Structure formats: structure tokens, C-alpha cells
Amino acid sequence: MRTSLFCFVGFQCRYKEDKNKPKRKMVPVKILILGSQKTGKTALCVRFMTKRFIGDYDNKKDVTYRCSRMVDQETVEVEILDIPCKENSVSLLESSILWADGFLLLYSITQRLSFLEIPGLKRLIDQTKKSLVVPTVLVGNKADLEIGREVTTEEGQKLAEDLRCSFKELSVAEAVLAVEAAVIQLIRMVLDQQRPLPDRRSYMLTVRHALTRKLTRSKTMQW
Ligand SMILES: Nc1nc2c(ncn2[C@@H]2O[C@H](COP(=O)(O)OP(=O)(O)OP(=O)(O)O)[C@@H](O)[C@H]2O)c(=O)[nH]1
Numbered sequence: 099m100r101t102s103l104f105c106f107v108g109f110q111c112r113y114k115e116d117k118n119k120p121k122r123k124m125v126p127v128k129i130l131i132l133g134s135q136k137t138g139k140t141a142l143c144v145r146f147m148t149k150r151f152i153g154d155y156d157n158k159k160d161v162t163y164r165c166s167r168m169v170d171q172e173t174v175e176v177e178i179l180d181i182p183c184k185e186n187s188v189s190l191l192e193s194s195i196l197w198a199d200g201f202l203l204l205y206s207i208t209q210r211l212s213f214l215e216i217p218g219l220k221r222l223i224d225q226t227k228k229s230l231v232v233p234t235v236l237v238g239n240k241a242d243l244e245i246g247r248e249v250t251t252e253e254g255q256k257l258a259e260d261l262r263c264s265f266k267e268l269s270v271a272e273a274v275l276a277v278e279a280a281v282i283q284l285i286r287m288v289l290d291q292q293r294p295l296p297d298r299r300s301y302m303l304t305v306r307h308a309l310t311r312k313l314t315r316s317k318t319m320q321w
Pocket residue numbers: 133134135136137138139140141142152153154155157181182183184239240241242243268269270271272
């Protein structure tokens with residue numbers, strides 16, 4: 099069963115107050131968080147939504163977390179789907195992957211096995227999406243547990259490069275801002291990919307016109 103948690107924070111409330119202003123469209127961004135068991139997937143979602151770290155999580159069901167955030171002047175309606183690891187059958191994974199726009203791939207720096215499972219998950223994402231440019235952030239969690247470290251930061255960075263992902267090493271338990279930064283970075287990657295092609299084309303045309311004008315002006319000056 100899929101459950102939804104609604105979380106109304108920050109900008110959404112301020113947005114509602116100003117009734118006279120024309121309402122801007124919300125941009126939906128759907129994120130799927132994947133990783134081995136007990137890597138901190140639910141903890142990360144709860145941290146992002148509520149800023150809290152509770153320490154103990156009920157992970158029996160799929161949960162879709164929802165909130166709205168302001169990202170680069172856009173009001174983004176964020177949905178994060180958290181699937182309990184043991185239910186990860188390939189067909190369930192594939193339908194969740196098709197649903198999502200961007201991916202958080204989580205491993206624990208204290209659990210080498212969780213790191214070794216990342217390439218397989220990324221392969222499944224790329225194959226299901228039929229694309230090699232899928233917005234993805236690789237997150238090495240539990241950086242506060244240095245004493246039990248089994249994966250170095252350099253290994254994380256190297257894997258992210260190989261898999262064409264962004265990379266963050268952080269502690270969901272201790273670093274609320276780092277969690278926020280990781281998710282916002284992924285949202286930006288998704289928004290960038292969703293930007294309609296004409297926008298990108300018109301940007302390129304503007305650049306071309308500016309260059310042509312500059313060239314013409316410098317030629318005129320030479321004469
Ligand atoms: N020390 C430390 N513990 C963490 C951190 N993040 C999560 N944990 C703990 O790791 C355990 C697992 O966290 P969950 O969020 O339940 O992990 P999960 O990946 O959702 O687990 P499954 O859904 O069962 O796969 C919990 O006891 C958390 O308190 C962290 O950054 N540091």
C-alpha cells in the first residue's frame with residue numbers, strides 16, 4: 099500500500115497569503131530514493147521534509163513524501179518516494195523508476211555491500227529510462243560514523259564519475275543543510291532537464307546574435 103505524507107513548509111504558506119497576486123504554476127518534481135537496507139533512506143526523507151532526525155523509523159510501507167520548495171524562483175512541488183528495501187522486486191522497482199524524474203542513490207559509508215550495490219541500481223535506472231542522462235545524485239550517508247568507515251570519499255567520488263552522477267558524502271543524523279543541498283541539487287538537475295527545448299534554443303540564438311553584433315561592431319571599428 100502506498101501512503102502519502104503531506105508536509106506544508108515555508109514558501110507555500112507565504113504564497114497563500116498574497117491573494118491579489120496572480121498564482122504561478124507549481125512545477126512537479128518526482129524523486130525516487132534507492133539503496134540497500136538500513137542506509138538511511140527514510141531518515142533522509144524525513145530530514146528533508148521536517149528538518150528532524152528521529153533515529154528510529156517505521157519502514158514497512160511505501161511512502162510518498164510531499165512538500166513545496168522555492169528553487170530558483172520556481173515553486174516546486176516535491177514528491178519523494180521511499181520504498182522499503184525488502185520489497186524491491188524488479189517489476190515494482192521498474193514502475194517506480196518510470197514514475198520518477200530524478201534519483202537519490204544512497205549507500206552507507208559503514209556498509210561496503212551497500213556501496214557495491216549502487217552500480218546495479220544505476221544500470222537498472224538507465225535501462226528502464228532508456229537514457230544515459232538521468233538526473234541522479236549519489237549520496238554516501240553516515241559520515242558521522244568515521245570509526246566504522248568501509249568506503250573512502252575518493253571511492254564515492256570515483257563511482258559517481260563513472261556513473262555520471264553528482265556526489266555528496268554527508269550525515270543525515272548530523273547535517274540538515276547537507277541533506278537540503280543534496281535534494282535541491284537533484285531538483286535543479288531535473289528542472290534543467292525539463293526546461294523546454296525552445297527555451298534552450300532561444301538562449302542559444304540570443305548568444306549567437308550577441309556574438310554577431312560584437313563581431314560586426316569590431317569590424318566597423320577596424321574600418
Ligand atoms: N549514525 C547515523 N545513523 C543513521 C544515519 N542515517 C540513518 N541512520 C540510522 O540508520 C538506521 C536505518 O535508517 P532508515 O532510515 O530506517 O534506513 P532505510 O534505508 O530507510 O531502511 P530500509 O527501509 O529498511 O531499507 C536507523 O537506525 C537510523 O537512525 C546517519 O547519518 N548517521
